[in-house]
Amino acid sequence: PGNHGQSIPFAARREGIAATVVVPVGNSPAKNAAMRALGATLVEQGEDFSAARDFAQAVAREEGLSMVPSFHDELVLGVATYALELFAAAGDLDTVYVPIGMGSGVCGTIAARDALGLSTEIVGVVAQGADAYARSFAAGAPVATSRVATFAEGLAVRVPHPEAGRAINAGAARIVTV
DSSP: OOHHHHHHHHHHHHHTOOOEEEEOTTOOHHHHHHHHHTTOEEEEOSSSHHHHHHHHHHHHHHHTOOOOOSSOHHHHHHHHHHHHHHHHHHOSOSEEEEEOSSSHHHHHHHHHHHHHTOOOEEEEEEBTTBOHHHHHHHHTSOOOOSOOOOSOGGGOOSSOOHHHHHHHHHHOSEEEEO
C-alpha cells in the first residue's frame, strides 16, 4: 500500500468523508506516516498485502463500509496517465520495466502503449520472494503462493488479481524476477 493507500484518504478528505486504510504489519513507516498525514485511520493487520486485503474486506462487510479495491478498471485508467506522460515525453521506447504489486501499474502501462499504437515491450518485474504474478504468467492463469518474503512491501502479493493476470498475460512480453 502506497500510492493507492495515499490516494484514497486524499480524495476522502476532499469530499469530507472518513477513510480507513488497512496495511500489512511491517508496512513502510514512511508510507504509513503519509497516509495518516492525509487523514487516514490506519490499521496494520496481516503479514502481507493479501492478508491485509482479506481483513479489510471482512471489516467492510461487517461495518457496511464501501471498499475501494486496489485493482479495478477505472483505477487502471487513472494509473495509465503516468505511462501516457512517459510515452509523450520519451516516445516509442524499446522496453519499459514495470514493478508489479496488484497489477494496476503494469496494466495501465500496457493500456497506454496500446492506445497510442506503440511497439514498446512491457516487462513486468516481481520480487523473487513474491513471484505469484511470474508464476501466473508462466501458467497462463492465476497462481497463488502460500507466503511472500520481500522487503519491497508494494510487491508483496501472494494472490494475483484474475483480471490483472489476464491483461498482463495478453500485453506483457515477459515477467522478470529479481
